[in-house]
Amino acid sequence: MTGPNADYTASELLTVSASRLLADGTVVFAGVGTPLLASALARATHAPGLTVVIEGGSIGLEVAPGNLPISTNEMRGARRAVALPSITQIFLYAQRGFFDYGFLGGAQIDPYGNINTSIIGAVERPRVRLPGSGGACDIACLCREILIVTRHERRRFVERLDFVTSPGQIDGGRGRRGAGLLFGRVTAVLTDLALMDFGGASGRMRVAALQPGAEPSQVKEQTGFDLEIASDARRLEPPTEGELRTLRGLDPSRVFL
Amino acid sequence: MPERSAITFVEARRRLEAKNKAPRDKRMPLAEAAALVRDGDHIAIGGCLYSRTPTLLLREVLRQRRRDVVLSRSLLCYEGELFLAAGACSEIVTSWVGIGLPWGLSRIVREFVEGGNARFEEWSHLAIGMRYHAAAMGVPFLPTLSMLGSDLRRTTGAKTMTCPFTGEQVCLVPALHPHVALIHVHRADPFGNAQIEGYPHMDADIAAAAQTVVLSAEEIVDPDEIRRTADRTVIPFFAVDAVVHAPFGAYPHEMYGLYDVDLDHIDAYAKRVAAEGVAGARAYLDEWVYGPETTDAYFGKFGVDRLERQRRAARDLIGRRT
Numbered sequence: 001m002t003g004p005n006a007d008y009t010a011s012e013l014l015t016v017s018a019s020r021l022l023a024d025g026t027v028v029f030a031g032v033g034t035p036l037l038a039s040a041l042a043r044a045t046h047a048p049g050l051t052v053v054i055e056g057g058s059i060g061l062e063v064a065p066g067n068l069p070i071s072t073n074e075m076r077g078a079r080r081a082v083a084l085p086s087i088t089q090i091f092l093y094a095q096r097g098f099f100d101y102g103f104l105g106g107a108q109i110d111p112y113g114n115i116n117t118s119i120i121g122a123v124e125r126p127r128v129r130l131p132g133s134g135g136a137c138d139i140a141c142l143c144r145e146i147l148i149v150t151r152h153e154r155r156r157f158v159e160r161l162d163f164v165t166s167p168g169q170i171d172g173g174r175g176r177r178g179a180g181l182l183f184g185r186v187t188a189v190l191t192d193l194a195l196m197d198f199g200g201a202s203g204r205m206r207v208a209a210l211q212p213g214a215e216p217s218q219v220k221e222q223t224g225f226d227l228e229i230a231s232d233a234r235r236l237e238p239p240t241e242g243e244l245r246t247l248r249g250l251d252p253s254r255v256f257l
Numbered sequence: 258m259p260e261r262s263a264i265t266f267v268e269a270r271r272r273l274e275a276k277n278k279a280p281r282d283k284r285m286p287l288a289e290a291a292a293l294v295r296d297g298d299h300i301a302i303g304g305c306l307y308s309r310t311p312t313l314l315l316r317e318v319l320r321q322r323r324r325d326v327v328l329s330r331s332l333l334c335y336e337g338e339l340f341l342a343a344g345a346c347s348e349i350v351t352s353w354v355g356i357g358l359p360w361g362l363s364r365i366v367r368e369f370v371e372g373g374n375a376r377f378e379e380w381s382h383l384a385i386g387m388r389y390h391a392a393a394m395g396v397p398f399l400p401t402l403s404m405l406g407s408d409l410r411r412t413t414g415a416k417t418m419t420c421p422f423t424g425e426q427v428c429l430v431p432a433l434h435p436h437v438a439l440i441h442v443h444r445a446d447p448f449g450n451a452q453i454e455g456y457p458h459m460d461a462d463i464a465a466a467a468q469t470v471v472l473s474a475e476e477i478v479d480p481d482e483i484r485r486t487a488d489r490t491v492i493p494f495f496a497v498d499a500v501v502h503a504p505f506g507a508y509p510h511e512m513y514g515l516y517d518v519d520l521d522h523i524d525a526y527a528k529r530v531a532a533e534g535v536a537g538a539r540a541y542l543d544e545w546v547y548g549p550e551t552t553d554a555y556f557g558k559f560g561v562d563r564l565e566r567q568r569r570a571a572r573d574l575i576g577r578r579t
Contacts, residue, residue: 032357032358033358055382056305056306056308056456056458057456057457057458058456067574070357070358070359070520071306071307071308071357072306073305073306073308073332073456073458074306074307074308074511074518075455075511075513075514075517075571075574075575076574078455078456078513078575079574084455084456084457085457086386086456086457086458086459086461086462087305087331087382087386087456087458087459088383088386088387088389088390088459088462091382091383091386091403092383094383095383095401095402095403118379118408118409123408123412125371125373126370126371127371128362128367128371129362129366129367129370129371129377130362131353131354131355131362131363132351132352132353132354132377132379133352133353133379133380133381133382133407133409134332134352134353134382135352135381135382135383136381137381137382137384137403137404137407137409138381138382138383138384138403140407141381141402141403141404141405141406141407142383142402142403163408164406164407164408165407165408165409166407167405167406167407170406175406176406179405179406179426180402180405180406180417180425180426180427180428181402181405181406182402182425183402255359256358
C-alpha cells in the first residue's frame, strides 16, 4: 500500500500514472509487464486511438484481459494486431520516427536518465551479469519521448553507472546531440513516489510532481543521488476507481500487478 | 570485438557462389541434418526467445556432443543455458538472455560469465538484426542510429562515422555470416521453399546470411502448394541445404497458431536451475536431451494429452489461418 489510506498497491499506482502519460492518437513502443498494462489501460480509458507496438513484431495489438503476453514475441502479443513485421523491421520503424513513446525500465538509472541493464562491475569480469539490452538501447536511441517507469528504490537510482546500456540525457545539456543522437529525449522518469523530469538548469533529474502520499524526504531517501525538488512541484492525482477497476480486469490474476 | 568465428563477407560470397543451387530433394533424417553443424561453428538460431525455436534440431546438435560452437540469436532463451552447461559452447552473441520477466536473471549465464568461463557479446536488438540483415544483403556493414551514446558501441567494436552526405554521425555494425542457421518453419517443400505464419522474427535474414541452412518444418508440402501460395514463402529453396520433417519441432516452445508454449515444462526447468544451478541444467540434459534416444521417446515423456492440450490452447489464441 502507498500512503495510509490508499486502497491500491504501488504497482497499480505506477501503472495508472504511466497510462496517463500517453496521449490519444499516438504510437507507443511498449515492453511486457507494466508498460503493456499501462498502454492497454490508456486505450481503455482516455486514449482509444493509441496504437501499441511490441518488439517481437506486433503492431496494434489488443491484449485479452486475463491473458497478457509474458514475452514480446508470443501469440498473446499478436492478438488483433494489424501487422506482424520482422523484429528488425519493427526497430526500423522506430528509427524512421514512427513511435511517439518508448517505455524503459532499468536495473540502474543515473541522474541523467541513462540506464544500465548489462553489467555490474567490470566489463571483462562482471560482478553481476544482467540480461542485456534487448530492445532497450534501441528504444532509448530511436523513440521520440522516452518514458522511464520503475519502482523507486535507492539501489536503482545511483550517481554513476558501471555501464550505459541505454542512453538517456547522457550528461545533460547537449549530451545526446554530442553522441550523435539527433532525435528523442527522456521526458519522464515515473516511480511509485514521484514524476521526475530534466527541466531544471543543471540538466539533472528533478522531481516535477509527487505521487499521492509520498513526501519529499521519502523520495530523497530512496534516491542514491542528490535529487532536486522543483519549487513548483505538483501533486499527482490518485488512481480513480474506474481506472483501478479496468486495470484489475486486465490482469485479474496479478501476474504483473 | 566481433566474435571469433565470423566469416568475412567476401568469403561468404565466394562460398555461396560455389554452392549447388539446383532444385533437389533435400529431405533427410534429423540426425543427418544436425550433423551439418561442425565443432567450432557459429550457429544462428531462428525464432525468438520461446517462439518458433528449432528445439528438435538444437536437441540433436547437443546429442551429437558438438564442441566450441558460438550461438547467436535475437533474444536467447534457455537453450543458451543448455549449450553452456553441456560444454558445447562458451560464447553467446545476443541482445538479451533469459526466459522472461517472471523468471529473473539466468543463473547459468551468470555463473559462466561471472566466473570467466563464457563470453557474452551483447548488441542491441536492432544491431543484431542489422548484422544479419547486412550479411543477407551481401554488404560488409550497415549504418544505424542506434547504439550511439551506449557503452555497447564500445564493447562490441561497432564503429561510428560521419555520414558523407549529411555530416551527421552514424553507428556502423558489421555483417554477421553464421556458419549454420537452424530454423523451424510451419511448412516447406522438399526443395526447402519455406513458409512461416505469425511473427517472422529474423529468420529470412538468417537464412540468407548463413553459409549452411538447416530447416525443420511442421509439415512437408508438395511444391505445387508452394507455387499456389508463393506470396507466403519467406525463405526460397536456393538458400536451404537440408529439410527435416519435424512435427512439434519447436516444442516445448510455441509455434504460432499450432501449439502454445508449455510454461509448466519451462517452470519446472527454471525451478531446477534456480535450486541447483549448472547441476540442475545438466540433470535436465540427461533427462530430456541425452536420455530419450528417439524423437518419439522424447515426446512420449510429455504425453499425447499434453501435446493436444497445447494444440487446443493455440487454436483458442489464434486458430489456424489456412
